[in-house]
Amino acid sequence: MVELAEMARALRGASSRGELSAWFQPQIDLQTNRLVAAEALCRWHHPAWGIVPPNEFIPIAEEDGTIGEIGVFMATQAMSAMTAWNIDISVNVSPAQLEDSGFTRWLERMIRRIRRPARRLTLEITEGRHLGDVPALVARLDRLRGLGVGIAIDDFGSGQASLLQARRLHATELKIDRALIGDDSPETTQVVAEAVELAHDAHLxxxxxxxxxxxxxxxxxxxGCDRAQGYLLSRPVxxxxMARLAATA
Structure with missing residues (x-):
């Protein structure tokens, strides 16, 4: 069992040592059944511990600040993929990163340099931490949206994710959590149906x-969901x- 402090120390510099990589999980359009997007997901291969699950190292990274290093690495990978492939790319961004104005300014500069339209990129706001200074955060997101970047609320139906939060952050996309998808009860199905209707009314x-x-x-x-992702369609690759899949999209 790896201690948290030891894992935190090992995370520092992991990207520069080549231990991090971006994997991608495809998304299909439910009307056309075509591959239209992919979510970039961080993988950490430690030389001694092997593959460390994201749900173990991401919370630690958010607590000790190395999420900034990971965030820059993953955003760079996502934008690189966006320029190479003719599909949309989404990437998770922690509120901890968005609280750092330096990160969003860096992201703005990078977006202005890429060849593909910025609308191909979506930032997924995760729930690793409570949102801090919401007005400042919204102002940063609005600048990115002004460049065409999409904003997704991840994990709707768990924790704090809600349509209210989507409105607060001027989101463009809502992601329904797997827990709701896997619950076949009439009550949960109705919750999903109402969420889809309200999201579409808000043009999400x-x-x-x-x-x-x-x-x-x-x-x-x-x-009425617009897109879907999951193991039935494809595991992260x-x-x-993913480049080969995108080439046939």
């Missing part, structure tokens, strides 16, 4: 996460494999 795209069965895929299609 709706993405269903965690699709693992044909029945779940049929359900989210019937409920290395960059080279």
């Amino acid at each position: 795209r709706v993405v269903a996460e965690g699709i693992e069965t044909a029945e779940q895929l049929a359900k989210v299609t019937r409920l 290395p960059r080279g494999d």
